[in-house]
Amino acid sequence: MTPVAPDAAWNRLLALAQRPGATAIRSLFSRDAARFEKFHWQACDMLLDLSKTAIDDAAMQALLGLAEATGVMAARDAMAAGERVNNTEDRAVLHMALRAPPGAGFKARRADGGVDDASADVDATMAAMERFTRAVHAGEIRSATGETFTDVINIGIGGSDLGPFMASRAMWHEGSPMRPLYLANADAHNWELIRPRLNPGRTLVLIASKTFTTAETMANARVVRGWLEQTLGTEGMRQHLVALSTNHKATAEFGVPSDRVFGFHDWVGGRFSLWSAIGLSIALGCGWDDFIRLLAGARAMDEHFLSAPPAANLPLLLALTTVWHVNGLGLDNHAILPYDHRLSRFPAHLQQLEMESLGKRVTKGGLPVKHLTGPVIFGEPGTNAQHSFMQLLHQGTTPVPADFVLIANPSHPYAGNHRLLLANGLAQAEALLRGRGEDEVRAEMTAAGKSAEDVERLLPHRVFPGDRPSTTLLLPRLDPQMLGQIVALYEHKVFCLGVLWDVDAFDQWGVELGKQLSTSILPELLPEGRVGAHDPSTAGLIGQLRAWQGLDN
Numbered sequence: 001m002t003p004v005a006p007d008a009a010w011n012r013l014l015a016l017a018q019r020p021g022a023t024a025i026r027s028l029f030s031r032d033a034a035r036f037e038k039f040h041w042q043a044c045d046m047l048l049d050l051s052k053t054a055i056d057d058a059a060m061q062a063l064l065g066l067a068e069a070t071g072v073m074a075a076r077d078a079m080a081a082g083e084r085v086n087n088t089e090d091r092a093v094l095h096m097a098l099r100a101p102p103g104a105g106f107k108a109r110r111a112d113g114g115v116d117d118a119s120a121d122v123d124a125t126m127a128a129m130e131r132f133t134r135a136v137h138a139g140e141i142r143s144a145t146g147e148t149f150t151d152v153i154n155i156g157i158g159g160s161d162l163g164p165f166m167a168s169r170a171m172w173h174e175g176s177p178m179r180p181l182y183l184a185n186a187d188a189h190n191w192e193l194i195r196p197r198l199n200p201g202r203t204l205v206l207i208a209s210k211t212f213t214t215a216e217t218m219a220n221a222r223v224v225r226g227w228l229e230q231t232l233g234t235e236g237m238r239q240h241l242v243a244l245s246t247n248h249k250a251t252a253e254f255g256v257p258s259d260r261v262f263g264f265h266d267w268v269g270g271r272f273s274l275w276s277a278i279g280l281s282i283a284l285g286c287g288w289d290d291f292i293r294l295l296a297g298a299r300a301m302d303e304h305f306l307s308a309p310p311a312a313n314l315p316l317l318l319a320l321t322t323v324w325h326v327n328g329l330g331l332d333n334h335a336i337l338p339y340d341h342r343l344s345r346f347p348a349h350l351q352q353l354e355m356e357s358l359g360k361r362v363t364k365g366g367l368p369v370k371h372l373t374g375p376v377i378f379g380e381p382g383t384n385a386q387h388s389f390m391q392l393l394h395q396g397t398t399p400v401p402a403d404f405v406l407i408a409n410p411s412h413p414y415a416g417n418h419r420l421l422l423a424n425g426l427a428q429a430e431a432l433l434r435g436r437g438e439d440e441v442r443a444e445m446t447a448a449g450k451s452a453e454d455v456e457r458l459l460p461h462r463v464f465p466g467d468r469p470s471t472t473l474l475l476p477r478l479d480p481q482m483l484g485q486i487v488a489l490y491e492h493k494v495f496c497l498g499v500l501w502d503v504d505a506f507d508q509w510g511v512e513l514g515k516q517l518s519t520s521i522l523p524e525l526l527p528e529g530r531v532g533a534h535d536p537s538t539a540g541l542i543g544q545l546r547a548w549q550g551l552d553n
């Protein structure tokens, strides 16, 4: 088949999406009784159901044609081969090397033409992490007071917080070896919520920062170091410090013993780093064996992504569904609805993974993008979401595609609660699809005894438009392996979207300006400071803040 140019593939897809009735999902079911069978896939012990989207055979072919025209699979193989696919930072992207079995042979190609043996570095770090984790759990490594460590606090932000926090929340259970806590916000109220629950004599402190320069993390690290030092003294304090970083010089200057520094390379992006040393809090909190199961799950999804043909490749299919919704239908919001409270931090993790990767307006080549890119990601666990924002998804002016994640078997004995949870998750997706028309609403209100006048008055408010798209992921259970799989699924979805939209999904230049401006504002907030040259709004706000702080009376 002669290759189609990307522009032609885009034009073909957009024409299909603009057909009359292109969003009439219900009619697709009525026209094709086998729609569910044709539009759901099973791989890696999970089921992906796209039948409640408006993607039909023609649209799927056009989407797969776009994937071929943009070279998604070849780009995937280049990433796996250690090519520098993060082109603006001139780096390889090798989070797959982090969860590969020992001796996997991943190589990272360096800008100077050299090659790093990525797998050898990963294997060495994993071995050091395992030794440390098992020694802490066995009480061979003890605190400055001679006690065992019971709590571990991870000080980090962004990818040095969100991924580990999400995974620990999903994996931790009553029998887990330690209690993992997460301190991220520069706002010390975050620390004040945690501190009263901690005993310095039994708390291990992980300072998680790839650069070891992030202002919020270093400010919190200094506060917690001082808290330790008050009780343990300087030498004692140092026995409680661990650093997870690529910046060994800065960790030494901070006072972290050299044998307590666990590193990783610049080919690990922050939002893809929970599988690396950044994930040490997961291993300490939830157990080394479960951490390895988490990595094994991600590896299983890697193998699927690297081997499955495009038409059965779950990450690619999820990515193409997003292209259909964002670019075909102009729906640039996306709800993540995990119907499992252990996944309550999953939407927050995906916000960084997707929006920091795909919130781009310039192509890899530096030209303005031709098509919309990253959608706004938000979400809450079900059933909470139903009592929060689902009204808008059902009856708002613009449809919002939603991903439902349902888990067949819980890890608790409350079967009645679980059936209620699943019934609600399934019902929400069905309600979005089928809606409820005037005739049905009129009959229901009449049967309920409403007067004809009330029926007509309330009718418009109680109609559900329906034909609102959703995707469903079914998992048999949520254990570390399944968690690793679903997180890696979304990582690879993001990769595919980066290629489809021709953006660099691995840099994040957009976070720099705010950091720079905060550095210039900071001295203006000191008691001896003065309001500087800003727009009138910022200047006015600084002035009022200083007045309320009693600084400029």
Ligand SMILES: O=P(O)(O)OC[C@H]1O[C@](O)(CO)[C@@H](O)[C@@H]1O
Pocket (backbone or CB within 6 Å): 157, 158, 159, 160, 208, 209, 210, 211, 212, 213, 214, 217, 269, 270, 271, 356, 508, 511
């Ligand atoms: O791990 P570091 O270097 O402290 O960076 C923290 C986070 O800040 C960012 O650089 C910007 O949000 C993220 O990409 C990263 O995960």
